[in-house]
Amino acid sequence: xxxxxxxxxxxxxxxxxxxxxxxxxxxxxxxxxxxxxxxxxxxxxxxxxxxxxxxxxxxxxxxxxxxxxxxxxxxxxxxxxxxxxxxxxxxxxxxxxxxxxxxxxxxxxxxxxxxxxxxxxxxxxxxxxxxxxxxxxxxxxxxxxxxxxxxxxxxxxxxxxxxxxxxxxxxxxxxxxxxxxxxxxxxxxxxxxxxxxxxxxxxxxxxxxxxxxxxxxxxxxxxxxxxxxxxxxxxxxxxxxxxxxxxxxxxxxxxxxxxxxxxxxxxxxxxxxxxxxxxxxxxxxxxxxxxxxxxxxxxxxxxxxxxxxxxxxxxxxxxxxxxxxxxxxxxxxxxxxxxxxxxxxxxxxxxxxxxxxxxxxxxxxxxxxxxxxxxxxxxxxxxxxxxxxxxxxxxxxx
Numbered sequence: 581x582x583x584x585x586x587x588x589x590x591x592x593x594x595x596x597x598x599x600x601x602x603x604x605x606x607x608x609x610x611x612x613x614x615x616x617x618x619x620x621x622x623x624x625x626x627x628x629x630x631x632x633x634x635x636x637x638x639x640x641x642x643x644x645x646x647x648x649x650x651x652x653x654x655x656x657x658x659x660x661x662x663x664x665x666x667x668x669x670x671x672x673x674x675x676x677x678x679x680x681x682x683x684x685x686x687x688x689x690x691x692x693x694x695x696x697x698x699x700x701x702x703x704x705x706x707x708x709x710x711x712x713x714x715x716x717x718x719x720x721x722x723x724x725x726x727x728x729x730x731x732x733x734x735x736x737x738x739x740x741x742x743x744x745x746x747x748x749x750x751x752x753x754x755x756x757x758x759x760x761x762x763x764x765x766x767x768x769x770x771x772x773x774x775x776x777x778x779x780x781x782x783x784x785x786x787x788x789x790x791x792x793x794x795x796x797x798x799x800x801x802x803x804x805x806x807x808x809x810x811x812x813x814x815x816x817x818x819x820x821x822x823x824x825x826x827x828x829x830x831x832x833x834x835x836x837x838x839x840x841x842x843x844x845x846x847x848x849x850x851x852x853x854x855x856x857x858x859x860x861x862x863x864x865x866x867x868x869x870x871x872x873x874x875x876x877x878x879x880x881x882x883x884x885x886x887x888x889x890x891x892x893x894x895x896x897x898x899x900x901x902x903x904x905x906x907x908x909x910x911x912x913x914x915x916x917x918x919x920x921x922x923x924x925x926x927x928x929x930x931x932x933x934x935x936x937x938x939x940x941x942x943x944x945x946x947x948x949x950x951x952x953x954x955x956x957x958x959x960x961x962x963x964x965x966x967x968x969x970x971x972x973x974x975x976x977x978x
Contacts, residue, residue, distance in 0.1 A: 584775050585704055588697050589717065591655075591767040593724040596689055598662070598760040600728020601753060603687025603813030604835050605735065608821065609750035613669060617818065618940050624814060625933070626675050627683035630661075632928035634682050634692030639921025642696055643777045647917075648768065654692050655765035657681055662758025666751060687813020687835070689721055695924040699917040700775050702908045707976050711858070711905040715850040718901045719843045726839030731756065732832035777917065786918055790911045793972065794919055797907065798926040800965050805930035807957035810950040811873070816889070822947055824882045834886055841894040849898035857977050858906040862899035863966040866958065869896035873955035877948025909974030 607620045615623075634654050642650040661681010668674050677683065682691055698714070705713045734756060738749035786794065813835060820826040820834070845865075853861045872892035879885035904920075911919045 582704055582774075584771055585701070585713075587767050587771055588700065588775075589720045591651075591764040592689070592694075592697060592717065593720050594760050594764040594767070595658070595693065596721045596724025597728040597731065598757040598764075599684050599687065599689045600725035600835070600839060601731045601734075601757055601760075602683070602685045602728075603725070604729050604732030604817050604831050605750065605753055605814075606683075606685035607814040607818045608831075609735075609753060610674070611818075612747050612750045615671070617815075619671060620818075621815065621940065623674060623678045623683075624685045627661075627678040627681075627685055628809070628928055630679040630682040631684060631691035632925055635695050635921055635925045635928055638692045638696050639918055639925055642699075642921075643917050647696060647700060647775050647777065648771045648773075651693060651696060651768040651771070652765065654682070654696075655761070655768055658693070658761040659758060659765055662754060662761045665754035666758055685814040686808075687725065687816075689725070690924060690927060694721075695920045696917070698904055698908075698924075699920040702905075702916060703913065707909075710908060711853055711901060712850050714904045714908075715846045715901040718846045718897070718904075722839045722843035722846065722897070726836045726843065729835035729839055730832050732835065733829060736829060777914065786911065786915045790915050790919070793910050794907075794922060796968060798923055800961060800968065801903075801923055802926045802930045803964070804958060804961040805927035806933065807954045807961065808927075809930060809933060810954035810957075815950065819947055819951070820882075820885070824885070826882060830882075834889070837890055838893040841890055842897040845894055845898045846901050849900075849902050852898070853902050853905070858902045858909075858974060859966065859969050859972075861902045862906070863962045865895045865898040867962045869893075870955040870958040870962075873958075874952050877946075877951050906974060909976070910972065 606624070607617075610620050610623065634657070638650060638654070645653075658681055661677050661683045664673065664677025664681055665683065668677055678685075684691055697717070701713055701717055702710050731753070734753050735746070735749035738744055738752050739746065742749075744752070817831050817835070820831060826834075849861055849865070852865075856864070869892045872888045872895075876885050876888045876892075879888055907919050907923055908916050
């Protein structure tokens with residue numbers, strides 16, 4: 581493992597700690613400040629919108645500006661977003677902090693920094709090691725998110741240890757998030773020039789053949805992410821809170837176990853992909869995961885709902901390293917930043933729409949409706965992906 585790989589893994593780990601923390605506490609923190617589900621959903625959407633703008637810059641400017649410089653620029657924005665959440669109480673300023681700081685309350689890291697790191701890492705290994713390298717990257721991310729979920733118990737510790745009010749204890753956790761973002765930013769300072777794209781950056785971003793493949797993938801990934809936008813961890817935590825009265829003391833370990841299940845599944849995905857292929861691994865693990873999701877709103881108790889959620893989390897993320905590896909495999913090396921960018925941008929754009937709708941549906945229609953709609957739409961995506969790409973194979977499967 582090279583120095584640059586270690587730095588990227590470490591920076592991603594710290595960032596993932598913050599993402600895991602927000603995934604559990606973002607909605608609860610803002611609810612303690614008096615915001616309702618619709619406004620919280622709107623802030624989640626604004627954060628995703630900011631991430632989408634950052635990903636757009638990464639896609640078409642990072643290789644020209646310099647990858648290291650772009651990482652520092654975006655990392656600085658993330659720090660400012662965390663500071664904004666810590667110091668601001670008015671909704672308009674919270675909205676600005678979420679958008680400009682690319683605040684990720686989805687419980688999954690899929691933003692601009694993730695996109696650029698995803699494009700850099702395949703350059704550090706060969707064709708047969710690509711999926712494994714990305715799998716380990718996602719393991720690091722999910723271990724960070726798992727430990728970040730455990731930090732969801734910080735408000736209780738702050739109240740017990742310092743005697744502060746509930747609202748203040750929740751705001752202090754936003755300060756912790758800002759500190760983690762700062763640590764990630766500092767690590768980028770030590771990256772070498774090896775992370776840059778060497779040689780001239782071409783005017784033609786992708787070839788016609790790659791453009792056709794990416795267009796089809798983007799349409800499908802957009803459908804999947806539209807469904808995923810109904811299911812941010814912050815709103816799933818809110819569902820457990822409203823449905824069963826579950827607080828931080830139970831939500832934090834639940835989401836910790838979910839991220840542990842995700843992390844273990846990545847290594848299983850790399851093993852399975854070598855035997856049945858990348859596309860089949862994506863589809864054959866994703867569909868049963870979302871059947872579990874659809875069943876959660878019908879669970880009669882906390883243990884039943886938690887079991888279904890954890891079973892779903894042990895399968896649903898197996899498509900992540902395989903999907904990343906597949907996208908990097910079907911384009912030329914010089915096209916990888918653009919490919920990672922446009923596919924992630926599509927996902928973020930679709931994510932931006934759904935959280936507000938999910939929040940409104942929870943408030944006005946049914947608390948569990950977003951889980952049912954999200955799960956069913958994801959199954960439709962699985963079917964379309966399989967029949968569209970089962971014959972388009974990466975080099976190692978040819």
